[in-house]
Amino acid sequence: MVRVAGVTKRYGALEALKGVSAEFPAGAVTAVVGPNASGKTTLMKTILGLVIPDGGEVYVLDQPALKNPKVREHIGYMPQDPRFPENVTVKEVIHWIQELRGRRSSAAEELISYFGLEPHLGKPTRFLSGGTRQKLSAVIAFLFDPEVLILDEPTAGLDPLASSRFKDRVAAERDRGKAVILTSHVMSELEELADRLVFLLEGQVVFSGLVNELREKTGEERLERAVARLMTEAG
Amino acid sequence: MRGPVQKIFKYTLYDLFRSRWLGSYAVLIGLMTAGLLYLGDDPVQAAVSVLNLVVLVVPLVSLVLGLMYHYANRDFAALVLTQPVPRGSVFWGQFFGLGLSLVGAFLLGVGLPFAAYSFMGSVDWPTVAILLVAGAAVTLVFTSVALYLGVNNDERVRALGVAIGVWFVLTFVYDSLLLAFIILAQAYPIDRWVIGVSMLNPVDLARILVLLQLDTAALMGYTGALFKKFLGSSLGTALAAAALFLWVAVPAFLAARTFARKDF
Numbered sequence A: 001m002v003r004v005a006g007v008t009k010r011y012g013a014l015e016a017l018k019g020v021s022a023e024f025p026a027g028a029v030t031a032v033v034g035p036n037a038s039g040k041t042t043l044m045k046t047i048l049g050l051v052i053p054d055g056g057e058v059y060v061l062d063q064p065a066l067k068n069p070k071v072r073e074h075i076g077y078m079p080q081d082p083r084f085p086e087n088v089t090v091k092e093v094i095h096w097i098q099e100l101r102g103r104r105s106s107a108a109e110e111l112i113s114y115f116g117l118e119p120h121l122g123k124p125t126r127f128l129s130g131g132t133r134q135k136l137s138a139v140i141a142f143l144f145d146p147e148v149l150i151l152d153e154p155t156a157g158l159d160p161l162a163s164s165r166f167k168d169r170v171a172a173e174r175d176r177g178k179a180v181i182l183t184s185h186v187m188s189e190l191e192e193l194a195d196r197l198v199f200l201l202e203g204q205v206v207f208s209g210l211v212n213e214l215r216e217k218t219g220e221e222r223l224e225r226a227v228a229r230l231m232t233e234a235g
Numbered sequence B: 001m002r003g004p005v006q007k008i009f010k011y012t013l014y015d016l017f018r019s020r021w022l023g024s025y026a027v028l029i030g031l032m033t034a035g036l037l038y039l040g041d042d043p044v045q046a047a048v049s050v051l052n053l054v055v056l057v058v059p060l061v062s063l064v065l066g067l068m069y070h071y072a073n074r075d076f077a078a079l080v081l082t083q084p085v086p087r088g089s090v091f092w093g094q095f096f097g098l099g100l101s102l103v104g105a106f107l108l109g110v111g112l113p114f115a116a117y118s119f120m121g122s123v124d125w126p127t128v129a130i131l132l133v134a135g136a137a138v139t140l141v142f143t144s145v146a147l148y149l150g151v152n153n154d155e156r157v158r159a160l161g162v163a164i165g166v167w168f169v170l171t172f173v174y175d176s177l178l179l180a181f182i183i184l185a186q187a188y189p190i191d192r193w194v195i196g197v198s199m200l201n202p203v204d205l206a207r208i209l210v211l212l213q214l215d216t217a218a219l220m221g222y223t224g225a226l227f228k229k230f231l232g233s234s235l236g237t238a239l240a241a242a243a244l245f246l247w248v249a250v251p252a253f254l255a256a257r258t259f260a261r262k263d264f
Helices: A040-048 A069-074 A090-101 A106-113 A130-142 A161-173 A187-193 A210-220 A223-234 B004-018 B018-038 B043-072 B076-082 B089-118 B125-152 B156-184 B190-199 B202-211 B224-259
Strands: A002-011 A013-023 A028-033 A057-058 A074-080 A147-150 A181-182 A196-201 A204-209
Touching: A002 B004, A013 A028, A013 A040, A013 A057, A013 B190, A028 A040, A028 A161, A028 A187, A028 B202, A040 A057, A040 A074, A040 A147, A040 A181, A069 A074, A074 A130, A090 A106, A090 A130, A090 B004, A106 A130, A106 B043, A130 A147, A130 A161, A147 A161, A161 A181, A161 A187, A161 B190, A181 A187, A187 A223, A196 A210, A204 A210, A204 B125, A210 A223, B004 B018, B004 B076, B004 B089, B018 B043, B018 B089, B043 B076, B043 B125, B043 B156, B043 B202, B076 B089, B089 B224, B125 B156, B125 B202, B125 B224, B156 B190, B156 B202, B190 B202, B190 B224
Parallel strands: A028 A181, A028 A196, A074 A147, A147 A181
Antiparallel strands: A002 A013, A002 A057, A196 A204
């Protein structure tokens, strides 16, 4: 569904991605994990076209994605810290995204009520809490029933209720055959959601495969232990 | 509302029209213009005073508000870029939205007091019109420069520092150096050269554009008089307008190029 092939990216002296190749298949949640500054966000932003790589190619639904804004029709994205124009209301932001895509979403109403956004619809976004901004961001990501979901620390600001509703939704989308690409520092969340792992260390893929394979490889039952072992072995 | 440029233009206008900054700017310019008109009680003198406002305040406000807008909306621009829209449309939509909002605030701020004054005394409308054109041009020039600085600097403090430096040099230092040079070189025929050098400064260009329309050009400084003497009003106006256009277009195109290749 999404494939990156030999992607390299350098920020001045820092090599953020050193020839990363990985696959993110349909019908699976693939977690991108690794220590801070290992290149997780850079990799996700490269798939989205926000970061322009120095080399390599990205394929979304088998189409080359670099320099092809059209493929983003098929992607829904939740950034780590979503921001919206200060003076615009929640309702208007949702309307704008539909207008930008040139079509109306049949799921808008349902998503707004699923994430409990109704009380906030008329508020300018500058009055929203971090959690509510995150919910708005979730509505936007799911709005067009995209084939690919890219979620960067999606539950960071959410309360337990919103967080579990969100995770249910992600699992449901996975079961409907969507490719979900996820980063998170919350290990319990990964334990719950992730089917596959791409483990990045200093811009390189150290492990890529099923979560169960990692468990077998490291002999650790708990994901947190398994990932920690991977870090110490690779480091 | 067809293409993405128009849509993003609309969103930018919409957001800015609700921000208190834009309104405050229009009110500030309005109060200053009204003050100059009603206290001075001489509309021609007031127009010249407003011109000084145009060359001092308008560049600074355009730079600062332009940069503030750019940084406040950087994350939203990144979100829009994850939608199926080309990068160029995001940049140009924001550029026109920001530039035209600031132009609108300026036109209202200066235009309304003059319109109100016309009920009480006579207003020389051709002069006011050229003043409005010059102010609009200066606004667009410095919006363009602001976006150039914003797109090329991820740190807002640095961009703001450079912007204030640019403003200070173009409004104060440039003319002082030019004047010093003119005095030092007065034995030599440097008039044409002086014209060329003042065309490099958009603030001088705006001043020249207005002063060429006034009969008092000679009173308004050396470069104005030179323009009138060598180029006459129409050629001088055309040249100044063309140079101002370049001052808008060149930084904007350079910024658009960086924006297209930038990492968000």
